[in-house]
Structure formats: C-alpha cells, structure tokens
Amino acid sequence: MKVCIPAGSNEGLASEAYGHFGSAPFFVIHDTETGEAEILENANQHHAHGACQPLKALDGRTVDAIIVGGIGVRAITKLNASGIRVYRSAPGTIESNLNAFAHQDLLELSPDAGCQQHGGCDH
Numbered sequence: 001m002k003v004c005i006p007a008g009s010n011e012g013l014a015s016e017a018y019g020h021f022g023s024a025p026f027f028v029i030h031d032t033e034t035g036e037a038e039i040l041e042n043a044n045q046h047h048a049h050g051a052c053q054p055l056k057a058l059d060g061r062t063v064d065a066i067i068v069g070g071i072g073v074r075a076i077t078k079l080n081a082s083g084i085r086v087y088r089s090a091p092g093t094i095e096s097n098l099n100a101f102a103h104q105d106l107l108e109l110s111p112d113a114g115c116q117q118h119g120g121c122d123h
Helices: 072-082 095-102
Strands: 002-007 026-031 037-041 065-068 085-088
Touching: 002 072, 026 095, 065 095, 072 085
Parallel strands: 002 065, 065 085
Antiparallel strands: 002 026, 026 037
C-alpha cells in the first residue's frame, strides 16, 4: 500500500507531518510493503483558495491513502472518488504517523470533516 503524508521539510520519515494538504511544501509517499519512501515537491502548493487539485499535486503518483491534519471538503471528495482514503494525522513525524496508521489508530475522514478555510482546520 502506498501512503502519502504532507511534510514541511525534505527529511524523509523524520520530517514533521504538515498541517494541511494543499499548502504542504513536500509529500512523502511511503510504500508499506517495501519500506521505500519517495519525497515529492508540491507542484500545486500555491493555488487559489478552493482550487486545490490533489491528484495534480501528487504529480501522477498513485497512492492508496493520504494522512493529513487538514484538507478541504472538495479535495477529500476528489480523492475518495479516485479510490484514495483520507485519514487525520497526529502531531509528530511522518514515521510516527505511519506507525499509528499501521496500528489503525488514525481516524478516516469523510467530506463532512473537511476544512472550510484555506489556512487550516480547527480539529
């Protein structure tokens, strides 16, 4: 399974999980079967409010799940329509969130749980 987590820096699994999907500088895509991780710059980072294109931001990469602190309603809807599940991240590193995901300790988000404001969420 390939899991994507927005990151604030390019430090691989040691990066802190970034609080919002669309404005994240980087994405870490981790393959849970092989243990390999890929760092990807967010090419869609500077988009207009409400215009996040999550699949474009992933630059053609295929993922099965996204773990994120905040993400807009439309982005969740687009991801879910593409078969990608979205989970709420916990404060900490990419690695700690992957461990929580492996133990099924993260809440799956529905469009009802999406952010209404571009800067972040109050969750």
